[in-house]
Amino acid sequence: HSHATRSEQNTSVRGYVGVTDGDWYRFLADRPDVSAAEVNFWRPGGGRGFHALAEGEPFFFKTHAPHNRVVGGGFYSGFAALRMSEAWQMFGLANGVASLNEMRTRIARYRREPIAPSEDPEIGCVFVRDVTFFPDGMAYDPPPGFALNIVQGKSYDMADVRVSRYFGDLLQLVLGKAIEIDFSQPWHKAGPVFGDPRLAPYRLGQQSFQAVVLEAYHGHCAITQTKIRPVLQAAHIRPVTEGGEHRIDNGLLLRSDVHTMFDRGYLAIDDNYRLLVSPRLRGEFGNGERFYAKAGEVIELPDRKIDRPQREFLQWHIDTVFKAS
Template structure:
Protein backbone atom coordinates (compact mmCIF):
# COMPACT_ATOMS: atom_id res chain seq x y z
CA UNK A 1 0.00 0.00 0.00
CA UNK A 2 1.13 3.55 -0.68
CA UNK A 3 0.85 6.77 1.28
CA UNK A 4 1.30 10.36 0.19
CA UNK A 5 3.57 12.82 2.01
CA UNK A 6 2.22 16.30 1.26
CA UNK A 7 4.15 19.55 1.66
CA UNK A 8 2.16 21.57 4.19
CA UNK A 9 2.23 25.24 5.10
CA UNK A 10 3.05 25.69 8.82
CA UNK A 11 0.26 28.25 9.23
CA UNK A 12 -2.27 25.70 7.88
CA UNK A 13 -1.07 23.23 10.50
CA UNK A 14 -1.10 25.83 13.27
CA UNK A 15 -4.74 26.67 12.57
CA UNK A 16 -5.88 23.06 12.26
CA UNK A 17 -4.04 21.72 15.30
CA UNK A 18 -6.30 23.85 17.53
CA UNK A 19 -9.30 21.73 16.53
CA UNK A 20 -10.09 18.59 18.50
CA UNK A 21 -9.42 15.63 16.25
CA UNK A 22 -9.85 13.53 14.31
CA UNK A 23 -11.69 15.90 11.97
CA UNK A 24 -12.36 16.70 8.33
CA UNK A 25 -9.81 18.97 6.68
CA UNK A 26 -9.65 20.66 3.31
CA UNK A 27 -6.12 20.44 1.94
CA UNK A 28 -6.68 23.01 -0.77
CA UNK A 29 -4.55 23.83 -3.78
CA UNK A 30 -4.50 27.10 -5.78
CA UNK A 31 -4.76 25.14 -9.02
CA UNK A 32 -7.78 23.18 -10.23
CA UNK A 33 -5.53 20.55 -11.82
CA UNK A 34 -6.71 17.03 -11.05
CA UNK A 35 -5.08 15.22 -8.11
CA UNK A 36 -5.52 11.44 -8.02
CA UNK A 37 -5.09 9.10 -5.06
CA UNK A 38 -7.00 5.99 -4.07
CA UNK A 39 -9.72 6.71 -1.48
CA UNK A 40 -8.42 5.75 1.96
CA UNK A 41 -4.77 6.51 1.15
CA UNK A 42 -2.84 7.72 4.25
CA UNK A 43 -2.03 11.41 3.74
CA UNK A 44 0.87 12.82 5.78
CA UNK A 45 1.33 16.52 6.55
CA UNK A 46 5.01 17.46 6.16
CA UNK A 47 5.73 21.03 7.20
CA UNK A 48 7.61 23.45 4.98
CA UNK A 49 10.72 25.32 6.11
CA UNK A 50 11.84 26.31 8.65
CA UNK A 51 10.38 23.07 10.00
CA UNK A 52 11.34 19.65 8.70
CA UNK A 53 8.85 17.27 10.24
CA UNK A 54 5.60 15.39 9.73
CA UNK A 55 3.05 17.09 11.96
CA UNK A 56 0.05 14.82 11.46
CA UNK A 57 -1.85 12.65 9.02
CA UNK A 58 -5.30 11.74 7.78
CA UNK A 59 -6.94 9.73 5.01
CA UNK A 60 -7.58 10.94 1.48
CA UNK A 61 -11.25 10.69 0.50
CA UNK A 62 -11.50 12.44 -2.85
CA UNK A 63 -10.46 15.44 -4.91
CA UNK A 64 -12.95 18.02 -6.09
CA UNK A 65 -13.02 21.56 -7.43
CA UNK A 66 -15.03 24.13 -5.46
CA UNK A 67 -15.61 27.86 -5.62
CA UNK A 68 -13.53 29.38 -2.84
CA UNK A 69 -16.67 30.67 -1.08
CA UNK A 70 -18.17 27.17 -1.03
CA UNK A 71 -14.94 25.70 0.33
CA UNK A 72 -15.15 28.23 3.17
CA UNK A 73 -18.90 27.78 3.66
CA UNK A 74 -18.46 24.01 3.89
CA UNK A 75 -15.26 23.61 5.90
CA UNK A 76 -14.81 26.94 7.68
CA UNK A 77 -11.59 27.06 9.67
CA UNK A 78 -10.88 23.46 8.63
CA UNK A 79 -9.42 25.23 5.57
CA UNK A 80 -6.58 26.27 7.88
CA UNK A 81 -7.42 29.99 7.80
CA UNK A 82 -9.53 32.33 9.92
CA UNK A 83 -12.02 33.51 7.29
CA UNK A 84 -12.78 33.69 3.58
CA UNK A 85 -10.78 36.90 3.10
CA UNK A 86 -7.74 35.20 4.63
CA UNK A 87 -8.20 32.22 2.30
CA UNK A 88 -8.35 34.47 -0.74
CA UNK A 89 -5.33 36.48 0.37
CA UNK A 90 -3.26 33.35 0.85
CA UNK A 91 -4.35 31.98 -2.50
CA UNK A 92 -3.29 35.21 -4.18
CA UNK A 93 0.15 35.14 -2.54
CA UNK A 94 0.75 31.53 -3.57
CA UNK A 95 -0.40 32.15 -7.14
CA UNK A 96 1.80 35.20 -7.49
CA UNK A 97 4.84 33.34 -6.14
CA UNK A 98 4.28 30.28 -8.32
CA UNK A 99 2.94 32.19 -11.32
CA UNK A 100 -0.32 30.25 -11.31
CA UNK A 101 -3.26 31.86 -13.10
CA UNK A 102 -6.36 32.26 -10.96
CA UNK A 103 -9.44 30.37 -12.08
CA UNK A 104 -11.92 32.86 -13.63
CA UNK A 105 -14.73 31.42 -11.51
CA UNK A 106 -12.74 31.58 -8.29
CA UNK A 107 -12.46 27.80 -8.06
CA UNK A 108 -9.75 25.92 -6.17
CA UNK A 109 -8.64 22.30 -5.98
CA UNK A 110 -9.67 20.55 -2.76
CA UNK A 111 -8.18 17.34 -1.37
CA UNK A 112 -10.78 16.16 1.13
CA UNK A 113 -9.07 14.58 4.12
CA UNK A 114 -10.99 12.60 6.74
CA UNK A 115 -9.88 11.77 10.29
CA UNK A 116 -7.13 14.39 10.19
CA UNK A 117 -5.03 14.21 13.35
CA UNK A 118 -2.30 16.66 14.30
CA UNK A 119 0.68 16.15 16.61
CA UNK A 120 2.13 18.56 19.13
CA UNK A 121 5.64 19.80 18.19
CA UNK A 122 7.39 17.53 20.66
CA UNK A 123 5.85 14.49 18.95
CA UNK A 124 6.45 15.44 15.32
CA UNK A 125 7.74 12.60 13.15
CA UNK A 126 11.06 12.78 11.29
CA UNK A 127 10.31 12.77 7.54
CA UNK A 128 11.81 10.22 5.14
CA UNK A 129 15.59 10.46 5.09
CA UNK A 130 15.55 10.43 1.28
CA UNK A 131 13.21 13.42 1.09
CA UNK A 132 14.35 15.88 -1.54
CA UNK A 133 14.28 19.57 -0.57
CA UNK A 134 13.30 20.28 -4.18
CA UNK A 135 9.95 18.50 -3.70
CA UNK A 136 7.30 21.20 -4.07
CA UNK A 137 3.97 19.48 -3.53
CA UNK A 138 4.55 15.98 -2.18
CA UNK A 139 5.69 12.45 -2.91
CA UNK A 140 4.32 8.92 -2.79
CA UNK A 141 5.94 6.30 -0.51
CA UNK A 142 5.38 2.58 -0.10
CA UNK A 143 4.13 1.85 3.41
CA UNK A 144 5.21 -1.79 3.18
CA UNK A 145 8.94 -1.19 3.64
CA UNK A 146 11.67 1.36 4.17
CA UNK A 147 11.10 4.97 5.18
CA UNK A 148 7.44 4.90 4.21
CA UNK A 149 6.82 2.02 6.59
CA UNK A 150 8.71 3.81 9.35
CA UNK A 151 6.73 7.05 9.17
CA UNK A 152 3.47 5.09 8.92
CA UNK A 153 4.24 3.09 12.06
CA UNK A 154 5.45 6.15 13.94
CA UNK A 155 2.30 8.10 13.06
CA UNK A 156 0.11 5.21 14.15
CA UNK A 157 2.06 5.14 17.40
CA UNK A 158 1.34 8.84 17.95
CA UNK A 159 -2.39 8.15 17.94
CA UNK A 160 -2.04 5.29 20.41
CA UNK A 161 -2.46 2.19 18.31
CA UNK A 162 -1.49 -0.63 20.70
CA UNK A 163 1.36 -2.97 19.93
CA UNK A 164 0.60 -6.63 19.29
CA UNK A 165 1.57 -8.93 22.12
CA UNK A 166 3.63 -12.08 21.44
CA UNK A 167 4.06 -15.26 23.41
CA UNK A 168 7.48 -16.24 24.83
CA UNK A 169 9.53 -18.10 22.23
CA UNK A 170 7.31 -16.97 19.36
CA UNK A 171 8.99 -14.64 16.84
CA UNK A 172 7.63 -11.12 17.05
CA UNK A 173 5.29 -10.22 14.23
CA UNK A 174 5.06 -6.78 12.65
CA UNK A 175 3.68 -4.41 15.25
CA UNK A 176 0.97 -2.94 13.05
CA UNK A 177 0.44 -5.66 10.46
CA UNK A 178 0.38 -5.20 6.72
CA UNK A 179 -1.01 -1.81 5.67
CA UNK A 180 -4.52 -1.91 4.21
CA UNK A 181 -6.65 0.83 2.71
CA UNK A 182 -8.78 2.38 5.41
CA UNK A 183 -12.39 3.46 4.98
CA UNK A 184 -12.37 6.66 7.00
CA UNK A 185 -15.32 8.04 8.91
CA UNK A 186 -16.54 11.16 7.15
CA UNK A 187 -17.61 14.38 8.80
CA UNK A 188 -20.36 16.81 7.83
CA UNK A 189 -18.19 18.84 5.46
CA UNK A 190 -17.02 15.96 3.29
CA UNK A 191 -20.55 14.49 3.35
CA UNK A 192 -21.93 17.72 1.90
CA UNK A 193 -19.37 17.92 -0.91
CA UNK A 194 -19.64 14.26 -1.86
CA UNK A 195 -23.45 14.35 -1.99
CA UNK A 196 -23.47 17.47 -4.16
CA UNK A 197 -20.84 15.96 -6.48
CA UNK A 198 -22.73 12.65 -6.73
CA UNK A 199 -25.87 14.52 -7.83
CA UNK A 200 -24.03 16.63 -10.38
CA UNK A 201 -24.46 19.70 -8.16
CA UNK A 202 -28.16 19.84 -8.98
CA UNK A 203 -31.30 19.45 -6.88
CA UNK A 204 -32.56 15.88 -7.19
CA UNK A 205 -36.15 17.16 -7.57
CA UNK A 206 -36.06 20.50 -9.40
CA UNK A 207 -32.67 20.12 -11.17
CA UNK A 208 -31.71 23.59 -9.90
CA UNK A 209 -27.96 24.15 -10.38
CA UNK A 210 -27.47 27.36 -8.38
CA UNK A 211 -24.94 26.27 -5.76
CA UNK A 212 -25.87 28.86 -3.10
CA UNK A 213 -29.30 27.25 -2.68
CA UNK A 214 -28.22 23.59 -2.83
CA UNK A 215 -27.71 21.52 0.29
CA UNK A 216 -26.97 17.93 1.24
CA UNK A 217 -29.86 16.45 3.21
CA UNK A 218 -29.46 13.44 5.47
CA UNK A 219 -32.20 10.90 4.82
CA UNK A 220 -31.78 9.49 8.32
CA UNK A 221 -30.33 12.23 10.55
CA UNK A 222 -26.85 11.68 11.89
CA UNK A 223 -28.11 12.37 15.42
CA UNK A 224 -30.59 9.49 15.01
CA UNK A 225 -28.22 6.84 13.73
CA UNK A 226 -27.70 7.94 10.14
CA UNK A 227 -24.25 8.07 8.58
CA UNK A 228 -22.33 10.71 6.66
CA UNK A 229 -22.48 8.64 3.47
CA UNK A 230 -23.77 9.51 0.02
CA UNK A 231 -26.30 6.65 0.20
CA UNK A 232 -27.81 8.43 3.21
CA UNK A 233 -28.03 11.75 1.40
CA UNK A 234 -30.01 13.74 -1.14
CA UNK A 235 -29.05 16.94 -2.92
CA UNK A 236 -31.98 19.29 -2.40
CA UNK A 237 -32.83 22.94 -2.85
CA UNK A 238 -32.81 24.72 0.50
CA UNK A 239 -36.61 24.94 0.88
CA UNK A 240 -37.11 21.29 -0.06
CA UNK A 241 -34.38 20.30 2.39
CA UNK A 242 -36.27 22.01 5.21
CA UNK A 243 -39.55 20.40 4.21
CA UNK A 244 -37.84 17.01 4.02
CA UNK A 245 -36.26 17.38 7.46
CA UNK A 246 -39.60 18.44 8.98
CA UNK A 247 -41.52 15.57 7.41
CA UNK A 248 -43.69 17.41 4.93
CA UNK A 249 -42.18 15.60 1.95
CA UNK A 250 -40.53 12.21 1.48
CA UNK A 251 -39.38 9.82 -1.25
CA UNK A 252 -41.01 6.48 -2.07
CA UNK A 253 -39.33 3.22 -3.08
CA UNK A 254 -39.67 4.14 -6.75
CA UNK A 255 -37.73 7.37 -6.17
CA UNK A 256 -40.71 9.67 -6.57
CA UNK A 257 -41.40 12.70 -4.42
CA UNK A 258 -44.34 12.47 -2.03
CA UNK A 259 -45.83 15.72 -0.73
CA UNK A 260 -47.87 15.06 2.40
CA UNK A 261 -51.37 16.37 3.28
CA UNK A 262 -50.01 17.99 6.41
CA UNK A 263 -48.36 20.74 4.37
CA UNK A 264 -51.78 22.03 3.30
CA UNK A 265 -53.36 21.38 6.69
CA UNK A 266 -50.64 23.16 8.67
CA UNK A 267 -50.12 26.16 6.39
CA UNK A 268 -53.28 26.38 4.26
CA UNK A 269 -51.06 26.54 1.21
CA UNK A 270 -48.22 24.63 -0.43
CA UNK A 271 -49.54 25.02 -3.96
CA UNK A 272 -46.07 25.26 -5.53
CA UNK A 273 -44.97 22.09 -3.74
CA UNK A 274 -48.00 19.97 -4.56
CA UNK A 275 -47.14 20.54 -8.21
CA UNK A 276 -44.01 18.48 -7.51
CA UNK A 277 -45.94 15.52 -6.08
CA UNK A 278 -45.01 12.35 -7.98
CA UNK A 279 -42.01 14.04 -9.58
CA UNK A 280 -39.14 11.58 -10.27
CA UNK A 281 -36.20 12.10 -7.92
CA UNK A 282 -32.93 11.91 -9.83
CA UNK A 283 -30.35 9.56 -8.36
CA UNK A 284 -26.58 9.18 -8.89
CA UNK A 285 -25.27 7.15 -11.81
CA UNK A 286 -23.34 4.74 -9.59
CA UNK A 287 -25.71 2.29 -7.85
CA UNK A 288 -23.77 2.29 -4.58
CA UNK A 289 -24.34 6.05 -4.25
CA UNK A 290 -28.12 5.93 -4.72
CA UNK A 291 -30.40 6.45 -1.70
CA UNK A 292 -30.37 3.37 0.51
CA UNK A 293 -33.85 1.77 0.61
CA UNK A 294 -33.52 1.19 4.35
CA UNK A 295 -32.80 4.90 4.91
CA UNK A 296 -35.78 5.98 2.79
CA UNK A 297 -38.03 3.55 4.67
CA UNK A 298 -36.78 4.99 7.96
CA UNK A 299 -37.64 8.52 6.83
CA UNK A 300 -41.14 7.53 5.77
CA UNK A 301 -41.76 5.74 9.06
CA UNK A 302 -40.14 8.09 11.54
CA UNK A 303 -40.11 11.57 9.95
CA UNK A 304 -42.85 11.86 7.32
CA UNK A 305 -46.03 13.40 8.74
CA UNK A 306 -48.35 11.94 6.12
Protein backbone atom coordinates (compact mmCIF):
# COMPACT_ATOMS: atom_id res chain seq x y z
CA HIS A 1 0.00 0.00 0.00
CA SER A 2 2.97 2.33 0.26
CA HIS A 3 3.09 2.94 -3.50
CA ALA A 4 2.04 6.31 -4.90
CA THR A 5 -1.53 6.27 -6.11
CA ARG A 6 -2.06 5.95 -9.82
CA SER A 7 -3.33 9.53 -9.98
CA GLU A 8 -0.11 10.81 -8.39
CA GLN A 9 1.98 9.10 -11.09
CA ASN A 10 -0.01 10.19 -14.15
CA THR A 11 -1.69 13.34 -15.25
CA SER A 12 -4.27 12.03 -17.69
CA VAL A 13 -7.35 9.90 -17.08
CA ARG A 14 -7.17 6.14 -17.38
CA GLY A 15 -9.95 3.73 -18.18
CA TYR A 16 -10.05 0.00 -17.46
CA VAL A 17 -11.81 -2.75 -19.39
CA GLY A 18 -12.44 -5.77 -17.14
CA VAL A 19 -13.32 -9.20 -18.49
CA THR A 20 -16.60 -10.32 -16.97
CA ASP A 21 -18.34 -13.62 -16.49
CA GLY A 22 -21.46 -13.73 -18.72
CA ASP A 23 -23.67 -15.00 -15.87
CA TRP A 24 -22.53 -12.13 -13.60
CA TYR A 25 -23.25 -9.56 -16.27
CA ARG A 26 -26.66 -10.94 -17.28
CA PHE A 27 -27.79 -11.30 -13.67
CA LEU A 28 -27.03 -7.62 -12.97
CA ALA A 29 -28.17 -6.28 -16.36
CA ASP A 30 -31.59 -7.85 -15.65
CA ARG A 31 -31.73 -6.06 -12.27
CA PRO A 32 -30.99 -2.37 -12.89
CA ASP A 33 -32.41 -1.50 -9.46
CA VAL A 34 -29.60 -3.63 -7.91
CA SER A 35 -26.74 -2.69 -10.23
CA ALA A 36 -27.29 1.06 -10.71
CA ALA A 37 -25.84 2.12 -7.36
CA GLU A 38 -22.82 -0.14 -7.02
CA VAL A 39 -21.59 -3.62 -7.88
CA ASN A 40 -18.89 -5.95 -6.60
CA PHE A 41 -16.75 -7.09 -9.55
CA TRP A 42 -15.18 -9.86 -7.49
CA ARG A 43 -12.16 -11.99 -8.29
CA PRO A 44 -12.06 -15.54 -6.96
CA GLY A 45 -8.32 -15.51 -6.29
CA GLY A 46 -8.31 -13.25 -3.23
CA GLY A 47 -6.73 -9.92 -2.46
CA ARG A 48 -3.73 -8.56 -4.28
CA GLY A 49 -5.10 -5.06 -4.64
CA PHE A 50 -6.16 -3.21 -7.78
CA HIS A 51 -3.78 -0.50 -8.93
CA ALA A 52 -4.81 0.01 -12.57
CA LEU A 53 -7.07 2.97 -11.78
CA ALA A 54 -7.46 5.73 -9.23
CA GLU A 55 -10.81 6.19 -7.51
CA GLY A 56 -13.39 7.78 -9.78
CA GLU A 57 -11.88 6.67 -13.10
CA PRO A 58 -14.07 4.78 -15.61
CA PHE A 59 -14.34 1.00 -15.45
CA PHE A 60 -15.98 -0.92 -18.32
CA PHE A 61 -17.21 -4.52 -18.51
CA LYS A 62 -16.34 -6.80 -21.46
CA THR A 63 -17.76 -10.30 -21.89
CA HIS A 64 -15.66 -13.36 -22.67
CA ALA A 65 -15.25 -14.52 -26.25
CA PRO A 66 -17.13 -15.54 -28.33
CA HIS A 67 -19.60 -12.77 -27.35
CA ASN A 68 -16.64 -10.43 -26.72
CA ARG A 69 -18.48 -7.12 -26.34
CA VAL A 70 -18.22 -4.15 -23.97
CA VAL A 71 -21.62 -4.30 -22.28
CA GLY A 72 -21.57 -1.53 -19.66
CA GLY A 73 -19.52 0.50 -17.25
CA GLY A 74 -19.31 2.72 -14.21
CA PHE A 75 -16.67 4.32 -11.99
CA TYR A 76 -14.04 2.56 -9.89
CA SER A 77 -14.54 3.30 -6.20
CA GLY A 78 -12.10 1.04 -4.38
CA PHE A 79 -10.78 -2.43 -3.59
CA ALA A 80 -10.99 -4.67 -0.54
CA ALA A 81 -10.12 -8.26 0.22
CA LEU A 82 -13.20 -9.72 1.93
CA ARG A 83 -14.33 -13.10 3.13
CA MET A 84 -17.01 -14.51 0.84
CA SER A 85 -19.61 -14.20 3.64
CA GLU A 86 -18.65 -10.55 4.25
CA ALA A 87 -19.00 -9.73 0.56
CA TRP A 88 -22.44 -11.33 0.56
CA GLN A 89 -23.47 -9.57 3.77
CA MET A 90 -22.38 -6.16 2.44
CA PHE A 91 -23.39 -6.43 -1.24
CA GLY A 92 -25.99 -9.19 -1.51
CA LEU A 93 -27.39 -9.40 -5.05
CA ALA A 94 -24.90 -6.72 -6.21
CA ASN A 95 -22.35 -9.58 -6.20
CA GLY A 96 -24.08 -10.77 -9.37
CA VAL A 97 -25.48 -13.95 -7.79
CA ALA A 98 -28.82 -14.87 -6.25
CA SER A 99 -27.52 -16.41 -3.00
CA LEU A 100 -24.45 -17.05 -0.88
CA ASN A 101 -24.65 -20.70 -1.91
CA GLU A 102 -24.55 -19.77 -5.58
CA MET A 103 -21.56 -17.53 -4.90
CA ARG A 104 -19.76 -20.43 -3.24
CA THR A 105 -20.47 -22.63 -6.29
CA ARG A 106 -19.23 -19.95 -8.69
CA ILE A 107 -15.99 -19.36 -6.75
CA ALA A 108 -15.37 -23.12 -6.59
CA ARG A 109 -15.88 -23.35 -10.37
CA TYR A 110 -13.25 -20.69 -11.02
CA ARG A 111 -10.84 -22.13 -8.49
CA ARG A 112 -11.42 -25.59 -9.95
CA GLU A 113 -11.51 -27.08 -6.47
CA PRO A 114 -14.39 -27.65 -4.05
CA ILE A 115 -14.86 -25.31 -1.12
CA ALA A 116 -15.52 -27.12 2.14
CA PRO A 117 -18.83 -26.23 3.84
CA SER A 118 -16.90 -24.71 6.76
CA GLU A 119 -14.57 -22.72 4.49
CA ASP A 120 -15.07 -18.98 3.95
CA PRO A 121 -12.52 -18.09 1.26
CA GLU A 122 -11.14 -14.60 0.78
CA ILE A 123 -11.95 -12.95 -2.55
CA GLY A 124 -10.68 -9.77 -4.18
CA CYS A 125 -13.48 -7.21 -4.46
CA VAL A 126 -13.30 -4.39 -7.01
CA PHE A 127 -16.14 -1.92 -6.41
CA VAL A 128 -17.75 -0.08 -9.32
CA ARG A 129 -20.41 2.57 -8.69
CA ASP A 130 -23.02 4.38 -10.85
CA VAL A 131 -23.19 1.38 -13.17
CA THR A 132 -25.02 1.32 -16.49
CA PHE A 133 -25.46 -1.77 -18.63
CA PHE A 134 -26.07 -1.03 -22.31
CA PRO A 135 -29.17 -2.21 -24.20
CA ASP A 136 -28.45 -5.39 -26.20
CA GLY A 137 -28.12 -3.58 -29.52
CA MET A 138 -25.69 -1.02 -28.07
CA ALA A 139 -22.82 -3.30 -27.01
CA TYR A 140 -19.42 -2.22 -28.33
CA ASP A 141 -16.51 -4.08 -29.86
CA PRO A 142 -13.52 -4.29 -27.49
CA PRO A 143 -11.06 -1.37 -27.64
CA PRO A 144 -8.06 -1.51 -29.99
CA GLY A 145 -5.26 -3.74 -28.77
CA PHE A 146 -7.43 -5.85 -26.46
CA ALA A 147 -6.11 -9.38 -27.05
CA LEU A 148 -8.50 -12.34 -26.69
CA ASN A 149 -6.13 -14.05 -24.24
CA ILE A 150 -6.38 -11.23 -21.65
CA VAL A 151 -7.92 -12.91 -18.61
CA GLN A 152 -8.64 -10.09 -16.13
CA GLY A 153 -8.57 -6.82 -18.02
CA LYS A 154 -6.49 -4.02 -19.47
CA SER A 155 -6.07 -0.32 -18.68
CA TYR A 156 -5.82 2.47 -21.25
CA ASP A 157 -4.69 6.07 -21.26
CA MET A 158 -7.93 7.62 -22.48
CA ALA A 159 -6.12 10.72 -23.80
CA ASP A 160 -4.28 8.54 -26.36
CA VAL A 161 -5.56 9.68 -29.77
CA ARG A 162 -5.97 6.05 -30.87
CA VAL A 163 -8.64 5.39 -28.23
CA SER A 164 -9.94 8.77 -26.99
CA ARG A 165 -12.95 8.88 -29.33
CA TYR A 166 -13.79 5.25 -28.53
CA PHE A 167 -13.79 5.88 -24.77
CA GLY A 168 -15.59 9.19 -25.20
CA ASP A 169 -18.45 7.33 -26.89
CA LEU A 170 -18.48 4.65 -24.18
CA LEU A 171 -18.53 7.21 -21.39
CA GLN A 172 -21.47 9.02 -22.98
CA LEU A 173 -23.38 5.72 -23.00
CA VAL A 174 -22.55 5.20 -19.31
CA LEU A 175 -23.64 8.73 -18.39
CA GLY A 176 -26.67 8.65 -20.70
CA LYS A 177 -25.86 12.05 -22.15
CA ALA A 178 -23.37 13.85 -24.36
CA ILE A 179 -20.64 15.48 -22.32
CA GLU A 180 -17.41 17.22 -23.31
CA ILE A 181 -14.56 15.73 -21.31
CA ASP A 182 -10.87 16.48 -21.54
CA PHE A 183 -9.18 13.13 -20.90
CA SER A 184 -5.75 14.78 -20.72
CA GLN A 185 -6.65 16.48 -17.41
CA PRO A 186 -6.66 14.48 -14.17
CA TRP A 187 -10.04 14.11 -12.49
CA HIS A 188 -8.59 13.93 -9.02
CA LYS A 189 -9.10 17.40 -7.68
CA ALA A 190 -11.37 17.56 -4.65
CA GLY A 191 -15.04 18.28 -5.20
CA PRO A 192 -17.42 17.43 -8.02
CA VAL A 193 -16.07 17.48 -11.55
CA PHE A 194 -17.90 18.78 -14.65
CA GLY A 195 -21.05 19.40 -12.60
CA ASP A 196 -22.02 15.71 -12.76
CA PRO A 197 -21.89 14.06 -9.30
CA ARG A 198 -21.06 10.70 -10.90
CA LEU A 199 -17.73 12.20 -11.93
CA ALA A 200 -16.82 13.28 -8.37
CA PRO A 201 -13.64 11.27 -7.99
CA TYR A 202 -13.58 10.18 -4.36
CA ARG A 203 -17.27 9.42 -3.88
CA LEU A 204 -17.94 5.83 -2.83
CA GLY A 205 -21.15 3.86 -2.69
CA GLN A 206 -22.56 3.19 0.77
CA GLN A 207 -21.45 -0.44 0.87
CA SER A 208 -18.00 0.07 -0.62
CA PHE A 209 -17.44 2.84 1.96
CA GLN A 210 -17.78 0.14 4.66
CA ALA A 211 -15.51 -2.30 2.84
CA VAL A 212 -12.81 0.16 1.78
CA VAL A 213 -12.53 1.74 5.26
CA LEU A 214 -12.26 -1.77 6.76
CA GLU A 215 -9.44 -2.56 4.32
CA ALA A 216 -7.59 0.76 4.80
CA TYR A 217 -7.46 0.31 8.60
CA HIS A 218 -6.40 -3.35 8.27
CA GLY A 219 -9.49 -4.45 10.19
CA HIS A 220 -8.44 -2.62 13.41
CA CYS A 221 -10.39 0.02 15.34
CA ALA A 222 -8.43 3.27 14.86
CA ILE A 223 -8.73 4.13 18.58
CA THR A 224 -8.82 0.83 20.53
CA GLN A 225 -7.05 -1.46 17.99
CA THR A 226 -9.87 -4.02 18.41
CA LYS A 227 -9.88 -6.41 15.44
CA ILE A 228 -13.12 -8.33 16.02
CA ARG A 229 -14.82 -7.81 12.66
CA PRO A 230 -18.50 -8.03 13.70
CA VAL A 231 -18.17 -5.05 16.10
CA LEU A 232 -16.23 -2.79 13.70
CA GLN A 233 -18.05 -0.04 11.80
CA ALA A 234 -17.03 2.52 9.19
CA ALA A 235 -17.84 5.85 10.84
CA HIS A 236 -18.33 9.09 8.94
CA ILE A 237 -16.37 12.00 10.39
CA ARG A 238 -18.84 14.44 8.84
CA PRO A 239 -22.16 12.58 8.56
CA VAL A 240 -23.95 12.34 5.22
CA THR A 241 -26.95 14.07 6.84
CA GLU A 242 -24.66 17.05 7.54
CA GLY A 243 -23.25 17.34 4.03
CA GLY A 244 -20.53 14.69 4.37
CA GLU A 245 -19.86 12.11 1.67
CA HIS A 246 -19.09 8.41 1.45
CA ARG A 247 -15.37 8.87 0.82
CA ILE A 248 -12.46 7.15 2.48
CA ASP A 249 -10.90 10.36 3.87
CA ASN A 250 -14.23 11.05 5.62
CA GLY A 251 -14.09 7.66 7.33
CA LEU A 252 -12.71 6.04 10.48
CA LEU A 253 -12.93 2.36 11.41
CA LEU A 254 -14.30 2.26 14.97
CA ARG A 255 -15.64 -0.32 17.38
CA SER A 256 -19.42 0.14 17.60
CA ASP A 257 -19.46 1.71 21.09
CA VAL A 258 -16.53 4.00 20.19
CA HIS A 259 -18.43 4.99 17.02
CA THR A 260 -21.40 6.08 19.18
CA MET A 261 -19.12 8.07 21.50
CA PHE A 262 -17.47 9.78 18.51
CA ASP A 263 -20.84 10.65 16.95
CA ARG A 264 -22.05 12.13 20.26
CA GLY A 265 -18.98 14.28 20.80
CA TYR A 266 -17.32 12.41 23.69
CA LEU A 267 -14.31 11.69 21.45
CA ALA A 268 -12.66 13.56 18.58
CA ILE A 269 -9.45 13.49 16.53
CA ASP A 270 -7.32 16.63 16.08
CA ASP A 271 -5.54 17.61 12.88
CA ASN A 272 -2.37 15.83 14.03
CA TYR A 273 -4.50 12.65 14.34
CA ARG A 274 -4.34 12.67 18.16
CA LEU A 275 -7.24 11.48 20.29
CA LEU A 276 -9.25 14.13 22.16
CA VAL A 277 -11.46 13.04 25.07
CA SER A 278 -14.24 15.24 26.44
CA PRO A 279 -14.36 15.96 30.19
CA ARG A 280 -18.10 15.15 29.87
CA LEU A 281 -17.21 11.47 29.80
CA ARG A 282 -16.00 11.61 33.42
CA GLY A 283 -18.53 14.24 34.47
CA GLU A 284 -21.62 12.41 33.17
CA PHE A 285 -20.63 8.78 33.67
CA GLY A 286 -17.81 8.80 36.22
CA ASN A 287 -15.64 6.62 34.01
CA GLY A 288 -13.89 6.46 30.63
CA GLU A 289 -10.44 5.98 32.16
CA ARG A 290 -9.35 3.75 29.25
CA PHE A 291 -9.97 6.67 26.91
CA TYR A 292 -8.36 9.32 29.12
CA ALA A 293 -5.27 7.10 29.24
CA LYS A 294 -5.12 7.26 25.43
CA ALA A 295 -5.79 11.02 25.15
CA GLY A 296 -3.12 12.73 23.03
CA GLU A 297 -2.03 9.46 21.38
CA VAL A 298 -1.97 9.28 17.58
CA ILE A 299 -4.66 6.94 16.27
CA GLU A 300 -4.02 4.06 13.86
CA LEU A 301 -3.94 5.41 10.30
CA PRO A 302 -4.20 4.00 6.78
CA ASP A 303 -0.89 3.44 4.96
CA ARG A 304 -1.70 5.71 2.03
CA LYS A 305 -1.71 9.42 2.91
CA ILE A 306 -4.56 10.02 0.47
CA ASP A 307 -6.77 7.63 2.54
CA ARG A 308 -6.17 9.35 5.90
CA PRO A 309 -8.85 11.52 7.50
CA GLN A 310 -9.02 14.93 5.85
CA ARG A 311 -8.17 17.67 8.33
CA GLU A 312 -11.08 19.81 7.13
CA PHE A 313 -13.54 17.05 8.14
CA LEU A 314 -11.81 16.49 11.50
CA GLN A 315 -12.03 20.23 12.23
CA TRP A 316 -15.72 20.26 11.30
CA HIS A 317 -16.33 17.43 13.80
CA ILE A 318 -14.39 19.25 16.58
CA ASP A 319 -16.22 22.54 16.01
CA THR A 320 -19.70 21.21 15.35
CA VAL A 321 -19.94 18.06 17.45
CA PHE A 322 -17.13 17.84 20.04
CA LYS A 323 -17.11 21.46 21.27
CA ALA A 324 -20.81 22.04 20.77
CA SER A 325 -21.80 19.08 22.90
